[in-house]
Amino acid sequence: MGLLSVIQNAIGVQKKQKSKSVAKERLRQVLLRDRVDISPQFMRAVRYDMVAAVSRYMDIGEDDVKIQLYAGEYKVSLVADIPVLKIKHLARLQIDGNNKNGLV
Amino acid sequence: MGEVIVVTSGKGGVGKTTTTANIGTGFALLGKKAIMVDADIGLRNLDVVMGLENRIVYDLVDVVEGNCDLNMAIIRDKRFENLHLLPAAQTKDKNAVTADQMGMLCRELMLDFDYVVVDCPAGIEQGFRNAIAGADRAVIVTTPEVSAVRDADRIIGLLEDMGKSGPLLLINRIRPQMIQKGDMMDIEDVVEILSISLLGIVPEDEYIVVSTNRGEPAVANPSSVAGQAYKNIARRLVGEEVPLMDIRSKETFFGRLKKLFGFS
Numbered sequence: 585m586g587l588l589s590v591i592q593n594a595i596g597v598q599k600k601q602k603s604k605s606v607a608k609e610r611l612r613q614v615l616l617r618d619r620v621d622i623s624p625q626f627m628r629a630v631r632y633d634m635v636a637a638v639s640r641y642m643d644i645g646e647d648d649v650k651i652q653l654y655a656g657e658y659k660v661s662l663v664a665d666i667p668v669l670k671i672k673h674l675a676r677l678q679i680d681g682n683n684k685n686g687l688v
Numbered sequence: 689m690g691e692v693i694v695v696t697s698g699k700g701g702v703g704k705t706t707t708t709a710n711i712g713t714g715f716a717l718l719g720k721k722a723i724m725v726d727a728d729i730g731l732r733n734l735d736v737v738m739g740l741e742n743r744i745v746y747d748l749v750d751v752v753e754g755n756c757d758l759n760m761a762i763i764r765d766k767r768f769e770n771l772h773l774l775p776a777a778q779t780k781d782k783n784a785v786t787a788d789q790m791g792m793l794c795r796e797l798m799l800d801f802d803y804v805v806v807d808c809p810a811g812i813e814q815g816f817r818n819a820i821a822g823a824d825r826a827v828i829v830t831t832p833e834v835s836a837v838r839d840a841d842r843i844i845g846l847l848e849d850m851g852k853s854g855p856l857l858l859i860n861r862i863r864p865q866m867i868q869k870g871d872m873m874d875i876e877d878v879v880e881i882l883s884i885s886l887l888g889i890v891p892e893d894e895y896i897v898v899s900t901n902r903g904e905p906a907v908a909n910p911s912s913v914a915g916q917a918y919k920n921i922a923r924r925l926v927g928e929e930v931p932l933m934d935i936r937s938k939e940t941f942f943g944r945l946k947k948l949f950g951f952s
Contacts, residue, residue: 602870607834608877614834615841615881 613657620653620660627651634664643670690721690798693805693925694823696847698839700810702831703860706896706906708807709737710915711827713905714922716771720802723762723772725793727819728809729784732776739903740765740773749777749784751793758796768908772801782815794822803925812846820847826855827887832862832873841882856887858921863892864935875932888921890914891935 631651638644645667654661695708708724715722726734729749735741746761751774765771774797777784785793797804808819820826826847830840840857847855859878866872879886893914899906906915907922913933920930 604867604870604873604877607873608881611834611837611873611881614838618838618841619845 616655616660620655622653627653630662634666638666640672641675642668642672644668690801691803691825692794692798692823693803693825693827694727694808694820695805695827695829696808696816696820696843697810697829697836698812698843699830699836702829702836703890703896704810704829705733705737705807706900707827707829707858707860707890707918708734708805709905710907710918711922711925712773712803712805713738713765713768713771714907714919715803715805715926716765716768717907717919718922718926719770720926721770721772721800722803722805723774723797723801725774725797725804725806726776727785727790727806727815729776729780729782729815730778731809732778734773734807735775736903737900738765738773738905740775741903744775747775747777748793749780752785752789758793767904782809782813783818785818787818787821790818791822812842816843816846817850820850820852823852826852827858828855828882828884829858829860830878830882831860832867832875832878837873837878837881844882844884855884857882857884858887858890860890861892862889862935868936886932887924888917889933889935890917890921891933 631649634651635644635646635649639646648665648667650665652663654663693711695704695711697704705728708726712722712724724734724738726732726748728734732747735744740763743763746756748761750756751758751761761774763773763775765773794804794806804822806819806823809815828840828843830836844855847853857879859875862875863872867874875886875889891913893906893912895906895909895912896914899909899912899915905918906912907918909915917933920933923930
């Protein structure tokens with residue numbers, strides 16, 4: 585840090601941000617958005633497979649399943665809202681074993 | 689058996705054709721038998737950049753359509769032993785050559801040449817997909833600018849989807865003084881954002897304009913800094929270990945003084 589910035593910091597005058605940092609930050613955000621900008625067909629395929637996977641364990645309100653990608657500030661998230669109607673107890677038995685939970 | 693390298697970028701005007709010309713010539717200067725293929729059908733330019741525009745009789749589309757033999761369309765560059773050009777058609781449209789035809793052509797050229805360097809059209813449409821069909825490796829050209837890096841990212845994603853792994857990054861038109869001032873993204877910034885392996889860097893160099901004017905690739909000129917950068921890049925592509933060019937500009941006494949006081 586040079587003398588000038590020490591003085592500037594001391595008296596609270598902020599130096600203007602370097603344009604390189606602005607470019608990098610803008611790029612980071614725009615790429616985050618570009619990378620989640622995918623086709624409806626692609627999302628339908630993801631949704632189809634997720635419904636199939638979850639359905640092995642629980643009955644779900646298939647028509648009301650909502651799946652979406654969100655670009656946050658630092659990461660991309662896949663957010664799924666899947667209404668659960670009923671847990672499949674047979675599947676639970678097979679996985680948890682007979683003795684756990686006292687189920688027969 | 690040779691190797692097919694495609695030079696691509698997404699964005700236009702970042703130096704794909706210049707890069708193709710210099711890498712191709714660089715291979716020839718290293719004693720490799722090389723051919724440059726202009727896949728930018730309808731907008732051919734590699735011929736003028738190479739100064740070979742008056743030697744064209746047949747082109748890529750003639751070969752594919754069976755109007756001539758492959759050997760009849762290939763131009764041998766008399767200035768550089770081992771260097772050849774297969775020009776694009778200027779009058780046909782981008783879809784005159786299909787991906788399958790391009791793949792077949794590249795396989796045929798691989799038998800005869802150590803390196804096949806394909807100059808890809810800008811954009812992400814069919815022309816791009818056709819051009820990369822026969823490629824073993826891709827070189828992504830970008831400049832340290834937001835728009836070029838964004839498009840490079842798009843191309844990297846498309847190449848990944850098409851099963852072309854391990855693209856290499858070439859950062860072109862770097863201005864060391866602007867980087868020092870904090871007004872241009874530096875090499876690490878761009879590599880970090882795109883997260884692919886760095887093949888090389890090419891500093892901005894006015895001589896590139898001169899070399900294009902004359903139709904003489906800069907790589908053949910030992911006093912051109914960009915030319916030397918391209919020479920390093922060609923050497924890395926043939927498997928040599930070459931350190932990155934030191935692009936830091938020489939600091940003046942006054943510059944150091946300014947930095948000390950925080951004015952830079």
